[in-house]
Amino acid sequence: MVIxxxxxxxxxAGRAAGAAPVGAGSYTETxxxxxxxxxxxxxxxxxxxxxxxxxxxxxxVPTNDWWSSLVYKRSDCAYSLPLHAHPISYDTFANGLGFSxxxxxxxxxxxxTVGEYHYPYSQDILVGVAGLNAPIVRVDGWSDWxxxxxxxxxxxxxxxxxxxGLPFAYFQATGGNAQITTAGAPTVWLNTGGxxxxxxxxxDYVAYAPTxxxxxxSGDTITSTLAGRGYFSVALLPGGGSRVDxxxxxxxxxxxxxxxxxxxxxxxxxxxxxxxxYGFTTTxxxxxxxxxxxxxxxxxxxxLSGGSPIPENYVSxxxxxxTLVGVPSFQTSMTFRGVLPEIPAVADSAGADLTTLxxxxxAVQGSPEGPSGGDTYWAGKGLGRAAxxxxxxxxxxxxxxxxxxxxxxxxRLNNWLTASSGETAQLFYYNANWGTLIGYPASYGSDLExxxxxxxxxxxxxxxxxxxxxDPAWAASGQYGGMVDLLxxxxxNYDRGDTRFPYMRDFDIYAGHDWASGxxxxxxxxxxxxxxxxxxxxxALIQWGQATGNAAVRDAGIFIYTxxxxxxxxxxxxxxxxxxxxxxxHSTVGMVWGDGGAYATWFSGEPxxxxxxxxxxxxxxxxxxxxxxxxxxxxxxxxxxNNGGPPTxxxxxxxxxxxxxxxxxxxxxxxxxxxxxxxxxxxxxxTFHWIRNLAALGTVDTSVSANHPLSATFVxxxxxxxxxxxxxxxxxxxxFSTGTTLSVPAGRTVTSGAFSWSGGSAGGGTNPxxxxxxxxxxxxxxxxxxxxxxxxxxxxxxxxxxxxxxxxxxxxxxxxxxxxxxxxxxxxxxxxxSAGGTNHDGTPxxxxxxxxxxxxxxYNGGATAFDLFVDAGGSVGNATQVRVSYDLTGNGSFERxxxxxxxxxxxxxxxxxxxxxxxxxxxxxxxxxxxxGTVRVEVWSAIGNAPTTLGxxxxxxxxxxxx
Numbered sequence: 012m013v014i015x016x017x018x019x020x021x022x023x024a025g026r027a028a029g030a031a032p033v034g035a036g037s038y039t040e041t042x043x044x045x046x047x048x049x050x051x052x053x054x055x056x057x058x059x060x061x062x063x064x065x066x067x068x069x070x071x072v073p074t075n076d077w078w079s080s081l082v083y084k085r086s087d088c089a090y091s092l093p094l095h096a097h098p099i100s101y102d103t104f105a106n107g108l109g110f111s112x113x114x115x116x117x118x119x120x121x122x123x124t125v126g127e128y129h130y131p132y133s134q135d136i137l138v139g140v141a142g143l144n145a146p147i148v149r150v151d152g153w154s155d156w157x158x159x160x161x162x163x164x165x166x167x168x169x170x171x172x173x174x175x176g177l178p179f180a181y182f183q184a185t186g187g188n189a190q191i192t193t194a195g196a197p198t199v200w201l202n203t204g205g206x207x208x209x210x211x212x213x214x215d216y217v218a219y220a221p222t223x224x225x226x227x228x229s230g231d232t233i234t235s236t237l238a239g240r241g242y243f244s245v246a247l248l249p250g251g252g253s254r255v256d257x258x259x260x261x262x263x264x265x266x267x268x269x270x271x272x273x274x275x276x277x278x279x280x281x282x283x284x285x286x287x288x289y290g291f292t293t294t295x296x297x298x299x300x301x302x303x304x305x306x307x308x309x310x311x312x313x314x315l316s317g318g319s320p321i322p323e324n325y326v327s328x329x330x331x332x333x334t335l336v337g338v339p340s341f342q343t344s345m346t347f348r349g350v351l352p353e354i355p356a357v358a359d360s361a362g363a364d365l366t367t368l369x370x371x372x373x374a375v376q377g378s379p380e381g382p383s384g385g386d387t388y389w390a391g392k393g394l395g396r397a398a399x400x401x402x403x404x405x406x407x408x409x410x411x412x413x414x415x416x417x418x419x420x421x422x423r424l425n426n427w428l429t430a431s432s433g434e435t436a437q438l439f440y441y442n443a444n445w446g447t448l449i450g451y452p453a454s455y456g457s458d459l460e461x462x463x464x465x466x467x468x469x470x471x472x473x474x475x476x477x478x479x480x481x482d483p484a485w486a487a488s489g490q491y492g493g494m495v496d497l498l499x500x501x502x503x504n505y506d507r508g509d510t511r512f513p514y515m516r517d518f519d520i521y522a523g524h525d526w527a528s529g530x531x532x533x534x535x536x537x538x539x540x541x542x543x544x545x546x547x548x549x550x551a552l553i554q555w556g557q558a559t560g561n562a563a564v565r566d567a568g569i570f571i572y573t574x575x576x577x578x579x580x581x582x583x584x585x586x587x588x589x590x591x592x593x594x595x596x597h598s599t600v601g602m603v604w605g606d607g608g609a610y611a612t613w614f615s616g617e618p619x620x621x622x623x624x625x626x627x628x629x630x631x632x633x634x635x636x637x638x639x640x641x642x643x644x645x646x647x648x649x650x651x652x653n654n655g656g657p658p659t660x661x662x663x664x665x666x667x668x669x670x671x672x673x674x675x676x677x678x679x680x681x682x683x684x685x686x687x688x689x690x691x692x693x694x695x696x697x698t699f700h701w702i703r704n705l706a707a708l709g710t711v712d713t714s715v716s717a718n719h720p721l722s723a724t725f726v727x728x729x730x731x732x733x734x735x736x737x738x739x740x741x742x743x744x745x746x747f748s749t750g751t752t753l754s755v756p757a758g759r760t761v762t763s764g765a766f767s768w769s770g771g772s773a774g775g776g777t778n779p780x781x782x783x784x785x786x787x788x789x790x791x792x793x794x795x796x797x798x799x800x801x802x803x804x805x806x807x808x809x810x811x812x813x814x815x816x817x818x819x820x821x822x823x824x825x826x827x828x829x830x831x832x833x834x835x836x837x838x839x840x841x842x843x844x845s846a847g848g849t850n851h852d853g854t855p856x857x858x859x860x861x862x863x864x865x866x867x868x869x870y871n872g873g874a875t876a877f878d879l880f881v882d883a884g885g886s887v888g889n890a891t892q893v894r895v896s897y898d899l900t901g902n903g904s905f906e907r908x909x910x911x912x913x914x915x916x917x918x919x920x921x922x923x924x925x926x927x928x929x930x931x932x933x934x935x936x937x938x939x940x941x942x943x944g945t946v947r948v949e950v951w952s953a954i955g956n957a958p959t960t961l962g963x964x965x966x967x968x969x970x971x972x973x974x
Contacts, residue, residue, distance in 0.1 A: 029041055029432050030430045030431060030432055031430075031441070033493040033494050033497065034487070034488055034489045034490050034491060034492065034493040034494070035429075035489070035490045035491055036425075036428035036429050036490075036491045036493065036494035037428075037429050037430045037431075037494075038430050038438065038439040038440060038441050038448065038494070038497065039430040039434070039438060039439070039440050039441070040440070040441055040443070041440075042440060042442075043434065043435040043436075043438065043440060043451055044433075044435050045435060045876070046435065046440070046449075046451045046453075046458065047453070047458045047459050047926070048442065048445075048458070048459075049083075049445055049447075049458065049459060049460065049461050049529065050085075050459045050460070050924070051083060051084055051085040051088075051530065052084040052085060052088035053084075053088065055083070055084065057444065058444065059072045059082075059083070059444055059445050060072060060444075062081070062082050062083075062084055062147070062149050062150060063082065063149055063150050063151075064149050064150070064151045064161050066151050066152060067149075067150055067151060067152055067153075068152065068153065069510065070446065070510030070511075070513075071445070071446020071447070071510060071511060071512050071513045072445065072446060072513065073153060073513040073514075073516065074445075074447075074461045074513065074516060074529040074530070075461065075462075075464075075516050075517045075525070075526045075527070075528065075529050075531070075537070076158075076519065076526060076531065076537070077094060077095060077096060077175065077519060077522065077526070077531065077536060077537055077605060078091075078094050078096075078150075078153075078158040078173075078531070079526075079528070079529065079530050079531035079532075079537065080092040080094070080530060080531045080532040080533075081094065081103065081148065081150050081158060081160055082150045083461075083529060083530040083531070083532070084530075084532070085460075085530045085532040086532045086921050087532070089105075089146060089147045089148070090102075090103040090104060090105070090147070090148050091103045091148065091160075092531070092532050092533060092534055092536075093111070093131075093132035093534055093535075093536060093605070093606070094158075094173070094536065094605075095132075095328065095535075095536040095605030095606045096173055096174055096175050096176075096177065097175060097176065097306070097308070097325075097327045097328065097329065097332065097522075098112065098176075098178055098247060098249075098306050098325035098326070098327050098332050099111070099112060099173070099177075099178070099180065099247050100112070100113070100130075100132050100536075100605075100606065101173055101180075102132055102134070103148045103160055103162075104137065105143070105144050105145050105146065105162075106137065106139045106143045106144060106145075106192075107137050107138050107139020107140065107143060107162065107169060107190070108137065108138050108139065108160065108169075108171050108173070108180065109132075109134045109136070109137045109138075110134065110135050110136045110137070110138065110180070110216070110245070110247070111132045111133050111134050111135055111212075112135060112212075112214040112247055112326075113130040113131060113132070113133050113606075114130070114213075114214075114250075114326040115130075116128045116129060116130050116328075116592045116594075116595075116607065117129050117130075117131055118592060118594050118595055120610065121596070122595070122596025122597060123596075123652060123653045124610075124616075124653070125609075125610055125611045125616050125621070125888060125956075126595065126596070126597060126609070126610045126611075127607060127608070127609040127610070127611060128328075128591065128592050128594075128595045128607045128608055128609075129328070129535055129604065129606045129607035130326075130327070130328045130606050130607055131534070131535070131606055131607075132534070132606070133212065134194055134212065135193070135194055135211045135212030135213070135214050135216070136191050136192065136193050136194065136211050136212070136216060136245075137191070137192045138171075138180065138182065138189075138190070138191050138245055139162070139169055139189075139190050139191075139192075140162075140167045140168070140169050140184045140185075140186060140187040140188065140189065140190060141167075141187040141188045141189075141190045141234060142166070142167060142186075142187050143162060143164055143167045143169060143186075143187065143190075144164045145162035145163055145164045145167075145169075146164070148160050148161065148162050149161045151170055152172075154174075154270075154271040154272040154273065154292075155272045155273050155274050155514070155515075155520050155521070156174050156175040156176070156272050156519070156520055156521035156522075157172055157173065157174030157175075157177070157269060157271070157272050158172075158173060158174065159171060159172045159173075160173075166186045166187075167184070167185065167186030167187045168183075168184065168185045168186060169182065169183070169184050170182065170183045170184075172268065172269060172270065174269065174272060174521075175519075175521035175522060176289075176305050176306045176307060176308070176332070176521055177269060177303075177304075177305070177306070178246050178247050178248070178249075178261070178304050178306055178325070178334065179244050179245070179246045179261075179264075179265070179269070179303070179304060180244065180245050180246075181242075181244045181268040181269060182242065182243050182244065182245070183241055183242050184237065184241055184242075184243070185241055188234045188235060188236050188237070189220070189234065189235045189236075189237050189243050190232060190233070190234050191218060191232070191233040191234075191245070192231055192232055192233075193209070193211035193212070193231045193232075193233065194211055194212040194231075195211065195212075195231060196230055196231050197209040197210060197211045197228065197231070197233065198210040198211075199228055200215075200254065200255070201217070201254075201255055201258055202226065202228075204222070204225065205219060205220035205221055205222060205223070205224045205225060205226070205235070205238075205243075206218070206219055206220075206258060206259075206262055206265075207220075207226040207228075207233065208248075208254060208255065208258045209228075209233070214247060214248075215247070215248040215250075215254050216245060216246065216247055216248070217245070217246045217248060217258045217261060217262070217265075218233065218235075218243065218244075218245050219243060219244045219245070219246070219262055219265035219266065220235045220237055220238070220243050221237055221238050221240040221242060221243070221266070221296070221297060222238070222297055223238040223240075224236060224237050224238035224240070224243075240296075242266070242268070242296045244265045244266065244268065246258075246261050246265065246304070247325075248261070248323075249321075249323035249324055249325045249334065250323065250326075251322070251323045251324075252321075252322060252323045257321075257323065260336055261304055261336070263300055263337065264293075264300050264302055264303050264304055264336070264337060266295060266296040266297045266298055266300070267293040267294070267295050267296075267298070267300040267301060267302065267303055268293060268294050268295075268296055269291050269292070269293055269303050270292050270293060270294045271291070271292035272289070272290065272291055272292070272521075273290045273292070274287060274288065274289055274290070274520045274521075275287070275288045275290065276288070276566070276570040277566075278347065278565075278566045278569045278570070280718050280719070280720070281718050282346075282716070282718070282748075283346055283347045283348070283349070283716035283717060283718065283720075283748075284344060284345070284346060284347070285344070285345045285346070285347050285569060285570060285573045285574075286316070286342060286343070286344055287342065287343045287345070287570065287574065288340055288341075288342050289305075289311070289340060289341055289342075289343075289521065290339065290340040291303050291305065291338075291339055291340060293339070300337075301339055302336075302337035302338050302339050303337075303338065303339070304334060304335070304336050304337070305334065305335045305338055305341060306325055306332040306333065306334045307320070307332060307333050307334070307335070307341065308327075308329050308330070308332060308521075308522065308523060308578075308581075309329060309330045309331065309332075309581045309589070309590060310523045310574070310577040310578045310580075310581045310582075311341075311343055311523070312332075312333040313577070313581075314343040314344055314345050314577065315341065315342075315343060316341075316342040316343060316344040317341070317342060318335050318338060318341050319335075320333035320334055320335055321333075321334050321335075321336060328604075328605070328606050328607045328608070329522075329581065329582055329590060330581065330582075330585075330589055330590030331589070331590075345573050345574070345577065346573075346716050347569050347572070347573045347716070347720070348573075348576075348634065348635070348638070348711070348713055348716060348723070349634070349716065349717055349719070349720060349721065349722040349723045350550050350553055350554070350572070350631055350632040350634065350720065350721060350723070351631030351632070351634070351721060351722070351723055351734060351736055351760070352402050352477070352480070352554065352631050352721065352736050352738065352760070353399070353402035353403060353406060353630070353631045353700075353760075354631060354700065354701055354704045354705060354708070355406065355704065355708075355734050355760050355762050355766075355768060355770065356368075356403070356406040356407050356700065356704060356768065356770055357704055357707055357708060357732065357762055357766040357768045358703050358704045358706070358707035358708075358766075359407070359699070359700055359703045359704060360406065360407045360768065360770060364703055365407060367699060368403070368407060368696060368699060368700055368703075369407070369409060371694070371695045371696035371699055372400065372403070372404055372409055372412040372696045373412070374695070374696070375400055375412070375694050375696055376411065376412045376415045377415070379396065379397035379400045379401070379412075379415055379416040379419045379420075380393030380394065380396055380397045380419050380423065381393055381396045381689075381691065381692070381694065382691055383396070383691075384454075385436065385437070385452055386450075386452040386453060386454035387450035387451075387452070387453060387454060387457060387467040387468070387471075388454045388455060388457070388463070388466065388467045388470075389454065389691070390423065390427065390437070390470075391466075391467050391468070391469070391470025391471055391474075392470060392628075392691055392692040393423070393692075394420055394423055394424070394470050394471060394473075394474035395470040395473060395474060395547070395628050395630075395692050396691075396692050396693065396694055396697075397416045397419045397420050397423075397474065398416070398420060398473055398474040398476075398477040398478075399628075399630065399693075399694065399696075399697040400412060400413075400416040400694060400696060400697065401413050401416035401417050401420065401477055401481075402477060402631075403696060403697060403700045404416065405481075405770075405771050405772060405773065406760065406770040406771050407770065408770070408772075410772075417477075417478060417481055417482070420474045420475075420477065420478050421478055421482070421485065423474075424471065424474065424475060424478065424491065425491065427439070427450065427471065428491050428494040428495070435451065436451060436452055437451075437452075438450070438451060439451075439494070439497070439498075441497075441511075443511070445461070446510075446511055446512050446513060447461060447464075447501055447512070447516075448497055448498065448500075448501040448512075449461075450467065450468075454467075454912070455915070456528075456529070459924065459926075460528065460529045460530055461529025461530070462527055462528055462529050463527050464501055464502040464516070464517060465502040465503060465516075465517040465518075465525055465544070465545055465548040466527070466541060466544040466545070466547075466548070468498040468499075468501065468502050468548065469502070469544060469545075469547040469548030469549075469550075469551045470547065470551075470628075471495070471498055472495055472498055472499060472548070472551035472552065472555050473547060473550065473551035473554060473555075473630070473632075475491070475492075475495045475551075475555060476551060476554035476555040476557075476558050477554075479492075479555065479558040479559055479776065480558050480738045480758075480773035480774070480775055481773050481774060482774075483558070483559075483740075483774065483775065483776035486555075486558065486559050486776070492559060495555065496564070499552060499555070499564060500512045501516070502516060502517050502548060503515050503516060503517055503518050503548065503552075503567065503571065504516065505552075505563060505564065505567035506563070517545070517548075518545075518571050518575070522578070523574045523575060523577065523578035524539060524542060524545065524574075524575050524578040524579070524582065524603070525539050525542070525545040525548075525575070526538070526539050527539040527540060527541075531605070533604070533605075535604040535605055535606045535607060536604055536605015536606055537604075537605050538602055538603065538604045538605070539602065539603055540601060540602045540612055540613060540624055540625075541624045541625060541627070542575070542578075542579045542583050542603070542625050543579075543624070543625050543626050543627055543628070543633060543636070544627070544628070545575060546572060546575060546576065546579070546632065546633060546635065547628055547630065547632065547633075548571075549568050549569075549571040549572035549575060549632075550568065550572060550630065550631075550632025550633070551568070551632070552564050552565065552567055552568025552571070552572075553565055553568035553569055553572060553632070553720055554568075554632065554721075555568075556568060556779060557720060557721060557738060557778065557779060558738050558775070558776060559776060560776055560777040560778060560779050560780070561779060562779035562780055565720065565779050569720065572632075572635070576635035576638070579625070579635070580635075580638065580639065580642075582600075582603050582608070583599060583600055583603060583608075583625050584598070584599055584639075584642060584646065585598065585599070586639045586642040591608070595608075595610075597610045597649065598642075598645050598646055598649045599622055599625070599646050599649065601620075601621035601622065601624055601625065611888050612624055612888065613888070613890070613915035614888075614890055614913070614915045614954060615850065615888070615954055616848060616888050616954065616955075616956070617654075617660065617850070618649075618650050618653040618654045618658075619650065619654065619658045619659070619660050619661045619662075619664075619665060620660070620661060622646065622649070622650050622665070623661045623664045623665055623668075623690075626664050626665070626667070626668045627661075627664045627690065627692060627693075628692050628693075629664060629667040629668070629693070629697075629701060634671075634711050634723055636668060636671050637671025637672065637710055637711040638711060638713050640671065640672040640673075640710040640711075641672070642672075643668065643669065643671050643672025643673075644669075644672040644673055646668070647665065647668065647669045647672065650665060657680070657684075660688075661690050662680070662684065662687040663687065663689055663690055663693045663695070663698040664690050664693065666680050666681055666698070666702055667698060667701050667702060670701060670702045670705040670706065671705065671710060671711065672710065674702065674705035674706035674707070674708070674709065674710075674727075675706050677702045677705070677706065678702050678703060678706040681698065681699065681702050705725075707727070707766065708725035708727060708732050708765075708766065709725045709726050709727025709728070709730075709732075710725065710726060710727070711723065711724070711725060712724040712725060712726040712731060715731070715733075715747055715748050715749055716747070716748045717733075717735065717745050717746065717747045717748065718745065718746050719735055719743065719745040721735060721736040721737070721738065722734060722735040722736070722745055722747070724747065727765065730764065730765035731749075731764045731765060732762050732763070732764045732765045732766045733747055733751050733753055733762060733763050733764050734760065734761070734762045735753045735755050735760070735761055736755070736759075736760040736761075736771070737755035737756065737757060737758065737759055737760075737761075737775070738758065738773050738775045738776075739757060739758075739775040739776060739777060739778045740757050740758070740774055740775045740776060740777070741757055741777075741778070742754065742755065742756050742757055743755050743778070751763065751764070756769075757774075757775060758771055758772050758773040758774055758775050759771045759772075822866075822868050822970070822971040822972070822973035822974070823968060823969070823970045823971065824861075824863055824946070824948075824968065824969050824970075824971065825963070825964065825965060825966075825967065825968050825969075826841075826859075826861045826879075826948065826950075826961070826963045826964075826966075826967040826968070826969070827861065827963055827964060828841070828963060828964065830859075830860055830861050830862060831861060831862070831863070832861040832862055832863035832946060832947075832948060832969070833863060835964065835965040836963070836964040836965060837964045837965070838962070838963075838964040838965050838966060839962075839963050839964045840960050840961065840962055840963060841859050841960075841961045841963050842859075842958045842959075842960060842961075843858075843859050843881075843891060843950055843951060843952055843958060843959040843960070843961050844856075844857040844951075844952060844958055845889075845952055845955060845956055845957050845958050846889075846890075846951075846952035846953060846954050846955045846956070847956070848955075848956045849954075850953070850954055851892075851951060851952065851953050851954070852892065852913055852932075852953045852954065853892075853910055853932055853933065853953075855892075855894060855949045855951045856951050856952065856953075857951060857952075858894075858949035858950055858951035859949070859950045859951070859961060860947060860948070860949050860950075861947070861948045861949075861950075862945065862946070862947045862948075863945065863946045864901065864944075864945045865901070865943055865944075865945075866941045866943070866944045866945065866946060866973075867941055867942055867943060867944070868940070868941045868944075868971070868973030868974065869940050869973060869974050870938050870939055870940050870941070870972060870973055871972050871973055871974045872972070873972035874927070874972055875895050875909055875927060875969065875970070875971065875972060876926070876927045876969070876970040876972075877893065877895070877925075877926060877927055877948075877967075877968065877969045877970065878924055878925075878926050878967065878968050878970075879891070879893060879914075879924070879925040879926070879950065879961065879962075879967045880922040880923075880924065880961065880962030880963075880966040880967050881914065881916055881922065881923055881924075881925050881959055881960070881961055881962075882916070882920065882921060882922050882923065882959065882960040882962070883916035883955070883957060883959045883960075884920050884957070884960070885920060886916075886955060886956070886957035886959075888954065888955050888956065889915070889916045889952060889954065889955030889956075889957055889959055890913040890914060890915045890916060890952070890953045890954045890955060891913060891914050891916060891925055891950060891951070891952060891953065891959050891961075892910070892911065892912075892913035892914070892932075892950070892951055892952075892953040893910075893911050893925070893948065893949065893950050894908065894909065894910045894911070894948070894949045895908075895909045895911075895946070895947070895948050895969065896908045896909070896946070896947045896948075896949075897936075897938060897941070897944065897945075897946055898944055898945040898946075898947075899938075899939050899940065899941055899942065899944045900942055900943065900944055901942075901943040901944050901945050905936070905947070906936045906937065906938075906939065907934070907935070907936040907937060907938050907939075908934065908935045908936060909931060909933075909934045910931070910932045910933045910934070911927065911931055911932060912931070912932045913932075913953035913954070916959060922962055922966075938972065941973060946969075946971060948969055
């Protein structure tokens with residue numbers, strides 16, 4: 012192992028496989044026994060580059076992007092699913108690239124129940140090469156927000172470049188004429204030289220051929236020889252204005268092909284400003300133009316610094332897109348409003364409220380992590396809970412509870428951040444082919460689909476930041492800080508020189524928010540549910556960077572946090588009421604899709620969870636939720652309306668959110684209903700502390716900023732309270748934009764104004780240097796390079812193969828027609844009835860039941876495993892659950908009952924795999940030898956409103972832990 016001066020950790024070449032040390036921590040480079048790799052088409056598990064060309068960039072393959080279904084193929088093993096780039100949506104086929112521009116949304120549901128809006132892919136034109144019949148489409152290159160798909164059939168080739176914010180698609184073709192096929196005969200309104208303007212599918216397009224070439228229109232087919240020069244472009248025009256004038260204006264840049272995109276950002280602590288530059292590299296195929304045509308999302312054009320958009324706008328699933336013509340780049344200017352380790356204890360650090368708080372703290376002292384689970388998500392939730400408890404207890408001087416929480420955090424992190432030879436659980440595994448660090452046990456597809464790494468790891472990093480305040484030695488790169496940095500780099504690598512991980516994996520730089528799905532293989536594109544857990548990751552980077560003196564990490568966190576806070580206000584909350592379709596009727600969505608949004612979740616149809624999933628976890632890094640107090644009240648009012656009354660679950664999360672708009676009302680709700688059950692990542696200590704202090708402080712004052720990232724300003728009845736936290740070992744002075752200054756001793760949080768208070772005792776480390784330090788040195792790539800040779804052009808099969816049949820007499824059992832549980836049978840299906848819109852989590856409801864009797868086997872000390880083939884079709888919000896019960900002697904009494912966490916199915920037709928990786932929700936009794944015993948498997952719908960198909964016969968299998 013080598014520790015560079017910058018703190019970047021690399022592994023020496025030639026090290027033996029197994030545990031790879033990183034300071035005092037380690038990860039494994041050997042897949043733990045029984046654990047899964049990302050799965051998909053063909054040999055993608057072991058060769059994720061199989062759908063790349065030899066020209067594709069070296070290093071880690073991007074995932075979790077708007078175009079991921081091109082490269083991470085799961086449901087269409089030859090091409091892709093729709094790619095919603097905006098303003099154009101695309102799809103890939105054997106004969107080329109389809110274009111769609113849908114301007115009228117499809118809306119389902121009602122304004123008071125589950126509902127969705129989508130601008131679905133509906134093809135206007137298909138662009139290709141005459142005669143092209145490619146058996147597969149590959150990826151030839153990518154940049155920060157563009158991708159270049161590539162087709163070849165051995166005679167003809169087509170290369171396209173498409174991207175976010177590009178009204179143009181750029182093409183290179185060989186082996187035949189350029190060809191555009193339209194949906195019905197096109198209406199041509201411009202045909203001069205190499206420029207053809209036409210309307211197809213109700214949308215206006217312009218095709219630009221090289222100088223000296225022309226276009227020929229015959230029926231629904233448009234062709235050009237391209238004068239033998241092999242390049243052309245196609246642009247979508249916005250509605251309104253003169254389309255001929257627009258075609259000519261766009262045409263000045265039609266042959267300045269965009270060949271790269273790159274973001275750069277700069278945080279200026281002096282004015283708390285974030286400047287972001289979105290740059291476009293162009294290559295002039297002819298002429299000398301260097302600019303291009305760029306369309307901006309609402310979260311960009313609202314903060315545009317310079318530039319004059321044209322009057323015409325594009326329609327998109329995110330709202331109106333405004334366009335700049337002839338620019339090489341554009342800049343946005345935003346203000347970072349600050350975050351806090353925790354809300355200051357201005358109201359509960361003395362008197363009766365302190366007594367109440369300490370009683371709540373005493374109740375969690377013995378179990379600060381609460382009911383946390385063994386996988387990366389639920390272990391992370393427990394760490395997050397403990398971190399909140401430690402922060403609060405420190406503020407009010409309750410060192411016993413604080414130390415208990417810190418000990419729990421340290422023990423949990425030390426376990427997870429250390430891998431031992433042969434260990435299979437509570438560890439991280441690095442796969443060089445995929446360029447990813449996977450924690451096992453995984454959950455919610457974090458292994459099989461590379462989902463949600465920012466959600467899971469954000470909790471780990473945030474807890475590590477809290478621990479680092481009190482134990483800076485623990486956070487040193489030579490101790491456990493190096494492993495924490497790897498978690499950061501996996502989810503959102505901030506260092507372009509580090510090719511072990513893709514740059515900003517989960518954060519879509521141009522869209523301004525994260526994507527949760529690793530593969531994005533859905534008709535509606537990629538999706539993200541919990542924007543607030545994405546912000547938890549961003550806040551964790553700010554807190555960790557500040558605690559460890561790492562300006563690069565801190566600034567990456569500020570870039571993601573500030574940008575995504577703006578995107579959430581636009582696309583999850585629509586707080587300006589300008590982006591959602593009017594007929595949708597909701598003030599918020601639970602999920603953002605590439606082509607729309609849904610008042611729904613993957614796991615529940617309850618309003619509390621649909622809205623609450625974009626609030627949790629509530630931390631001092633979630634003050635952005637309160638940037639618009641009026642909207643907070645609107646959002647909460649919708650919850651009460653849709654729920655038919657106040658919340659009955661997740662009350663703590665929802666009241667904490669309400670407190671950002673009306674703290675007094677939230678406190679009244681808490682005091683009148685304090686017998687509620689806490690959400691799994693919450694505690695009553697934190698809920699009370701948050702609400703009680705916001706009732707005193709008021710709402711976030713976004714008109715004020717400061718020159719220190721750990722700061723905030725609140726206002727109530729016109730009176731401001733200024734807050735700053737110093738987690739370093741030296742005193743600091745914080746200056747606010749109003750001119751107010753705060754002197755903050757080492758380790759303290761201090762307030763002034765309406766409330767003067769000081770608390771906390773963190774020893775802390777060194778503040779980051781300002782301006783940000785130079786980026787760390789480039790990291791060498793993994794010693795074993797991923798394969799670069801393209802595989803054969805024949806696409807792999809699209810249906811998951813049947814599981815390998817077990818030998819005769821095996822303890823492995825297939826689910827069979829008629830309810831049997833035995834050897835492999837004929838492939839078939841069973842319909843698992845709908846949950847009927849009711850939550851049946853943990854309790855079988857109309858289950859499909861499969862039973863094996865007369866079993867005599869010796870227990871091998873292992874655990875139950877299963878692989879269930881489940882398909883909810885196009886239904887949103889379904890989840891399947893399984894229970895496995897063991898009657899060891901066949902006497903009718905089940906000595907061991909295992910209920911697994913339910914599996915949220917996607918709304919795309921095709922089997923998904925529900926496995927034991929979901930984790931146990933509950934288990935009673937113990938396993939032992941089977942003597943004429945019975946095993947029963949029950950499969951039911953835990954939530955949802957539609958039936959689910961279960962593949963049986965030679966498909967779904969249960970592997971019993973018996974020899």
